[in-house]
Amino acid sequence: MTAGFIGTAESTWLSRAAEGVDGDDEHHPFCGFQPDGPFASRLRTDGPEAKITAAEIRAVTADRRRRLDGFNQLLDVIDDRLRRLAGLDAPPSVVFITLPSEISKRYWAVHQRNRGVETVWNLRAGIKARAMHRGLRTQLLQQETVESDLDAHTSDLEHHADLAWNLFTAIYFKAGGFPWTPVGLAEGTCHLGVTFYRQHGERSTMRTSVAQAFVLRGSPFEWKSKWPHPPVEEASRLISDVIGRYKQTMGRTPPHIVIHKQSRFFPEEREGFEDALSSYEYDLVALAPATGVRMMRHGEYPPSRGTYVSLGDRRYLYTIGYVPSLGCYPHGHVLAPV
Template identity: 80%
Template sequence: MSLTLKPLSLEVDWIGEPNLAFAGNLTHIDPKVGIPAAGPWSRNEPNHPTTVTAGFIGTAECVATARTWLARAAKGVDGDDEHHPFCGFQTDGPFGAQLRTDGPEAKINAAEVRALTADGLKRLDGLKHLLDLIDDRLRRLADLDAPPAVVFITLPSQITKRYRSVHQWNRGVETVWNLRAGIKARAMRRGLRTQLLQQETVESNLEAHTSDLEHPADLAWNLFTAIYFKAGGFPWTPVGLAEGTCHLGVTFYRPHGERSAMRTSVAQAFAENGEAFVLRGNPFEWKGKWPHLPAEEAARLISDVVDRYKRTMGRSPRRIVIHKQSRFFPEERAGFEDALGDFEYDLVSLAPATGVRLMRHGAYPPPRGTYVSLGDRRYLYTTGYVPSLGRYPHGHVPTPVQITDHVGDSNAQDLLREVLLLTKMNWNSARFAERLPVTVRFAGEVGAILRDLPDDFEPEARYAFYM
């Protein structure tokens, strides 16, 4: 008996680079061009921060070094053939905003550093003590008549390296305690937005690229873009998302010490203007390889998102798109679809595809935006050669993102076009684009912060507290 194999259909196309919007309705594909040319999108809007007061937590030496480095970086940083110069963060410059580096500080003294680095101190005990110290300093800054807009936390590298991540095993269950997540959770409870500054960063040379860090101009771009957003501004907004569209990134996390109980977090819910918010779902029991929502919890999550969207945007969404990195289980899908009955919707599973490569002639990999249809499978290169840059800005062989599951109203190419746009919506940096869309890009980091918050505390919805 012979076996006949049907040939797979292959289609390759290219999705053009999406635009972003800046002040004065200027559109461009690159934040490092759009902001110097016109200014950030909200420059002429009520939420534009003209002055950003910085607060500081750290040792006396680290704080003094950070003040000097930030003041110098805010004046602008030279670029080179492969790196855009940073335009500065000045009132009379493109950002139209000034960072006040003479703001209040809450120091960690030498005796406290010695206690944190003492021989024989268990790492988990030391991490808890460090977080208590930082929480005390956050309280002091929050209690001021005029709290700082952004708090810079800068600690000696011996402390950050020692306590960056601490693993604990208890009755066969691993718990990972994360310094960054712990700081963010405590700052949120104090109503403060924070920026962690590594000692290596504030001691780096802004005049020349002499360290293993990013180029100085890129460091400044990424840092001050994040500062602008944390202070209330929008550096840019997406172009091309239909009005009334809300994109959700759904992820899961396990509370500290739990074996089977899970919680849901909508890591980012993005409206068409880029407005983002975070929600935390209810606990639920889960067993198996891939976590998925019970039907009633999936429906409740949609109800919460719609309610938050109405409060944020002043109207109901027209279309809801859900991004996950795992497939939709039947019960989960049914819960979502029942709750989405009155909306246009798309349920989309996205995952990096490590087993598929597209080869091309020439010195560079496929262009970013290359779309591949192989049978009923759909792939998108979110990294790759960038024609407008004239280079491939990554050091690894690019792999595409695959739509592994889809139910809904839109065709695959339109969904991938939206994914490509959402890879440009990371306001925590001014990078040209990320590998994954922002809806799922920070899923793990958001879950880690939610994990550190007590159940009786209502998490901040605004994404600036999680960055």
């Protein structure tokens, strides 16, 4: 796996972290990113570089410059470097982008109000959009991270072992690897995640989006309650479109469909979903933090990570908790299940 670099920092931290990072009593050591390790991969950090010059940094942070103008100029600079890397005979597998903290803090989110509509321009989203256009996968890193001492563990940043686990797992996936996969699921089960979003420039309408290895966008709809939910017809149409796409992609009808949401199912949308699912085996699963329920166990420690409890028609799952391999619960707050 070849790494490309855009920004102002060096790649020494990545090379060192790829060899493995020590843990402590509360953090698993990072196993390393090596051919003989669990990832069975190597990150080549001698790949192409596209530096951002000090003059360009000064230009985008010049006094009296409008923030949105500086934001767009910064994206243009980064896009120019992405274009150079994408044009190579062998483009990098993943491109690391590091920027000084003064740049990240200034342009991470730029607010603009036009005719009563507020738009937030996000630096990370802007970089990702341009990278997708160039056909490149990117990973943003804080310059403070790559300039920190891996051995000292005295930084205000997240522990280096945790950083390495998260970072190398992410780039492994972005480069086409699968770090894990669910087990025990019935073959052919179609899992759908439903979310909602507001189209750019729209204030009074929401849209639905369903993801299951691909993304389908629904039609706009108006809503007046606290939580958005589609009307009957839109919910039914959305699921029918998903089933049609599944048949087209997989060449067969899904024997079992599971719909996941992060809010409860309202009567209107539930009616629409169930209408479209009437000839299928299905489950409707709503996930949310459990604010009023806490589990306890005998002994000094809270429930183990993965504890599952059934109370009436509700199920509670601890996605964090006591970790036997660490011999502790590595956080300082009361556990809450979903």
